[in-house]
Amino acid sequence: MPEVSVDLAIIGAGPTGLYAAYYAGFRGLSTVVADALPEPGGQITAMYPEKLIFDVGGFPEIKGRDLVENLVRQAAPFEPSYLLGRRAEKLDCSGGKPVLDFDDGTRVSCGAVLITGGLGSFTSRPLPAAADFGGEGVVYFVPELAAHAGHDVVVVGGGDSAFDWALALHPIARSVTLVHRREKFRAHAGTVARVRDLDVPIIVNAQVDRILGDERVIGVEAAVKGESEARKLPADTVVAALGFTADLGPMTDWGLDIEKRCILVDSAMATNLPRVFAAGDIVQYPGKVRLIATGFGEAATAVNNAAVAIDPDAHLFPGHSSEGT
Numbered sequence: 001m002p003e004v005s006v007d008l009a010i011i012g013a014g015p016t017g018l019y020a021a022y023y024a025g026f027r028g029l030s031t032v033v034a035d036a037l038p039e040p041g042g043q044i045t046a047m048y049p050e051k052l053i054f055d056v057g058g059f060p061e062i063k064g065r066d067l068v069e070n071l072v073r074q075a076a077p078f079e080p081s082y083l084l085g086r087r088a089e090k091l092d093c094s095g096g097k098p099v100l101d102f103d104d105g106t107r108v109s110c111g112a113v114l115i116t117g118g119l120g121s122f123t124s125r126p127l128p129a130a131a132d133f134g135g136e137g138v139v140y141f142v143p144e145l146a147a148h149a150g151h152d153v154v155v156v157g158g159g160d161s162a163f164d165w166a167l168a169l170h171p172i173a174r175s176v177t178l179v180h181r182r183e184k185f186r187a188h189a190g191t192v193a194r195v196r197d198l199d200v201p202i203i204v205n206a207q208v209d210r211i212l213g214d215e216r217v218i219g220v221e222a223a224v225k226g227e228s229e230a231r232k233l234p235a236d237t238v239v240a241a242l243g244f245t246a247d248l249g250p251m252t253d254w255g256l257d258i259e260k261r262c263i264l265v266d267s268a269m270a271t272n273l274p275r276v277f278a279a280g281d282i283v284q285y286p287g288k289v290r291l292i293a294t295g296f297g298e299a300a301t302a303v304n305n306a307a308v309a310i311d312p313d314a315h316l317f318p319g320h321s322s323e324g325t
Contacts, residue, residue: 010116050063087102133211155241208238
């Protein structure tokens, strides 16, 4: 079995994990970044690479894809190793230093572990109307906006993702219509207002009951509460933005304190296991706020405390990166 030995093993290659790789390199720690997905970026790369993100400090707006590329570039000078497309199956902390075993047989021994796995592995909630449809045109994510240029698009859902896709697709699609089964939305009020300002049709108290077409979507039928006949909407693409279910997978058997699919940590981002830290959306503590910006701060806190766990003579805070220039 391939064996790797590093100072810090980072489980999760999303924004928090990538920033942790940079900061650990700044601290002089060797790192390996592992993720079950085949590319870095985590949920951003898999679900909304074209989505504009507005709450990262220093960027009035930035595409998810560009944020990931910048984070990879930021960490690159410190040469982190990547184990992508591989899932961490076992964690053993009994020998003093943690040891991780992956599903492909790779074993990683390290001075400390930092878990930044977001919400764990995720699966899209299916669109029931698409269960018997075998053609093309029903999607759950939009990795390439340009693929839907000139299309009539029906977005199904009422959360942030649904409204984000409506905003992103509006400039390039022939038409965008949003269908939601309730009058109230889970999306941020500001995003809803922006979509309304674009005069995007929003059909509420409705659900898509049927996908029209054989080899490809040509439209949908939407049943609207109080209307005797279903509405037929033209569609080349149906975006089913119904959310997803998350699963922590083998991590639940590692002996971590977990509550409601979140790992409990203290103010040092330390878990209940020795030399095992966690940061990002996967963690929970009083007052936790789930933002990418929060994950960056948690990653730095975790790395600094991991550095001391690895070397008790190390300083908790090494100073600012600008002090060396």
